[in-house]
Every structure is written in C-alpha cells, then in structure tokens.
Amino acid sequence: MLGAFANAFKTPDLRRKLLFVLFIIVIFRIGSVVPAPGVNVNSLDVCLKQAQGGANANLYNLINLFSGGALLQLAIFALGIMPYITASIILQLLTVVIPRLESLKKEGQAGQAKITQYTRFLTVGLAILQATAFVALARTPGRLFQGCQEPLLHDDSWFPVVVMVLTMTAGTGVVMWLGELITDRGVGNGMSILIFTQIVATFPSQLWSIRKEKGLGIFVVVLVVGLVIMAAVIFIEQAQRRIPVQYAKRMVGRKMFGGTSTYIPLKVNQAGVIPVIFASSLIYLPVLVSQFQQEKSWAQWIQANMVTGDHPVYMISYVALIIFFTYFYVSITFNPKEVADNMKKYGGFIPGIRAGRPTEEYLGYVLSRITLPGALYLAVISMIPLVALVLLNANQNFPFGGTSILIMVGVGLDTVKQIESQLQQRNYEGFLR
Secondary structure, three states: OHHHHHHHHHOHHHHHHHHHHHHHHHHHHHHOOOEOOOEOHHHHHHHHHHOOOOHHHHHOHHHHHHOOOOOOOOEOOOOOOHHHHHHHHHHHHHHHHOHHHHHHHHOOHHHHHHHHHHHHHHHHHHHHHHHHHHHHHHOOHHHHOOOOOOOOEOOOOHHHHHHHHHHHHHHHHHHHHHHHHHHHHOOOOHHHHHHHHHHHHOHHHHHHHHHHHHHHHHHHHHHHHHHHHHHHHHHHHHOEEEEEEEEOEEEEOOEEEEOOEEEEEEEOOOOOOHHHHHHHHHHHHHHHHHOOOOOOHHHHHHHHHOOOOOOHHHHHHHHHHHHHHHHHHHHHHOOHHHHHHHHHHOOEEOOOOOOOHHHHHHHHHHHHHHHHHHHHHHHHHHHHHHHHHHHOOOOOOOOOOHHHHHHHHHHHHHHHHHHHHHHHHOOOOOOOO
16 A cells, blocks of 8 residues: 555656645645634634533534534634535535436536536535625534633624625635645546545644543543444445346347447445434434524523434434435435436346336335435444433534545545556556455
8 A cells, every 4th residue: 555655656646646635735735734814813813712512512513523612712714615515415416306407417417517617606605605604603603602702803893704704704715715626637536536635634733532432441441432433324324225137139231249248236325424424414404593582482492402412303304314314315316217217228237136116125125224224334333422412411512423434434445446447557456455
C-alpha cells in the first residue's frame, strides 16, 4: 500500500491532482475557523466552554458535524456543505414525482448539467434560510448554548445581521465551488471529500477529550471498539448480492453479438447514509421549532424527550425513522420495473426467471429481503453514539459511530478505488493488492 501511494506521487498528473486536492482542503479548513463579521469572539469562546456537552449543543450535532465544528463557532463556512446535501436530496426525490426532472435525468450529460444548475440555485436559497435562522438564534445566546448569557454579536441591529447572513450564504457558495473544483480537477467526488475533511477534523479533539475525561483505560477501549466498528462497516459496505444475468446471442448482419454473462450488484446498504441524514433532520426540526415556543406544553414535552439521545422515546423514534427512510429511499432509487424492461430490451434474462413481469417481481422480492438487514445495520451503527452517551456519558466526544463513521468509510473506500484505478491504468499496483 505504501509503495502504491509512493507510485501515485511519482506519476506527474496524479501527483498534481492529489496536491490540488490538498490545497483546496487547506483553504476549506481556513474558512472554517475564520469568524463571520460581527461575531464577538471572546464571548463565543466563553459560551463554547460553558456549554460543552450541554443539551442545546446536541440540537445542532448534525449540521455542526458536517461543518467540522464551524457552525457553533459562527465561521464564514459555518453552514458547510449541508445546504448542498439537502438540495441534492430534494432534487433526487423530486426527480421521481416531476416528469420534467425525470426526462432531464434520462437525457444524459446535458440533462444532468441542468439538474446540477437547479441544485446550485436551491443550495443558495436553502443557505439563505438556514443562515437567517441560525443568526436569529445567535442573537439570543441561550438558544444556542445552554446557560450562556454572553452577547455573541457585537451589534444585533439589522445591518450587521444582514451582513452575517450574506457572508454565511456566500461561504456556502464558495464551499460548493471548491467541491466542484475537486471533482473536475482532482481525485474523487469533491463534495464527499469536503464532508470527509470536516468530520476527520473533529476526530483528534474528540479522542483527546475522552482521554482527559475518562482516563487511559476507557481511551484504549474506545480505540479498540472503534477499530472493530470500522472493520464491520467496511465489510457491510462492500457486501452485495449478485444476481446473475445472461444475454442471448443475436445475429447482426453476418456477425454474432451477445452471449455474455454479467450480474446485477445489489448492495446490502443500498441507501448509503441518506436514511440517517433524513432521520436526524426530521428529529431536529420539531426540536428547533420548540426553541421558539418554549412556554408551550408540547414544546416542553419535546425538550424533555427529544433533545438528549439517552431518552427511550428519542431512541425508538430514531430507529423507526431510519428503517422507514431506508425502505423509502431504496424504493425511489432502484426501480425493478425499469431494470426488468431494460434487460428485456437488450435480450437479457435471469437464469430460471422469465423476462418481463416475473423478472420485475423477482428483483422486488430480493430487494425487499436485502433491505431489511441494511436498515437494521444503519440503525445499529447510528445508535452507537447514543449507547456511548448512556455508558460513557460521551455522546459529544464519541467519534466511532453514527453518520460520521458511515461517511468516512464510504468516502475513503470510494477515493481509494479511484486512485487505484488510475494507478492500474499506468501499470502500477493498486492500494488493495
């Protein structure tokens, strides 16, 4: 592996791509620590120290995770890549219900470019909404950090607030541009690499917090458990059910074509990390709304049961939403009828299964059977930080589990495969050989 990594830097064009990615990552991290204009940095540091692990900090875990901690630091890149992720998911869901988007998706590269343009516009709109909501919360420090009374803004009049909103929105636009630069001129998917960077950036501080608070013994146990979890996630992410497909031979003129054998790979985790993001966002919304209606009885019930992850109501709701969204997302991203029709059109069939409707029913049956273990796997991995909260009281500092481990492993595997494929094209050994 080290030899292959050295070969990657010996290849001039691949070395330029890797160095370009590192350069973009450095710029991205700098923007994640530079505070937005109008932020009272001294008061913010005091509030961060007071509210570490506080209940209100838990509300923003998902967005703060994707921003690498920049959200609660009110940085220029405070919103990170989250608006773009939300916009991409929304466009992907709308593709199923809006015929115009569905036709664009089938047009190939030109249609995909149009959908990408729509995603950019929606990202800017969502960034404006999220920045406005977050700056409004920052005007009342207690809503962001429990027990904090320090003013987070130097001036909370309308003009400085508008400047902050525009700055964070522009920061999201710059992040989106940086991600597209990595995709075009670097290695791997740019947006995924930026998410990976922000999550990894918080790892050292989280591990060191466990070392200081729980001692060396618990620290070693966490490391061992983390390695086991990572190995299990890699195993499941690589696991797939391969459905054999045979293509009949066809005569075209005087030549014989077809007769090849291939397979349809159905991954155990067909939905990826999307169900976890959906579930986290849906649980986050009522809690966010309750912040503005704290005197209401329903808001108090939500604050008591849905804020901290150690409550049974929170855990049951979280698991149920993950399982539901796994089935929902798989059903809209994999269409057995479309796959069966394409196979029939090109003369393909599954051995022992008739083409057409029987093939569609068989694919649907296999998909439903394989989605259940995938949904349970996502639920178990996502519950690890919540279990750590109960056993170690370390939810804020437990890095091995939930969305973070799924994204890190997924992005890491995908990036390594892309580098390996480029090495193999140049007759070098790959990473995994």
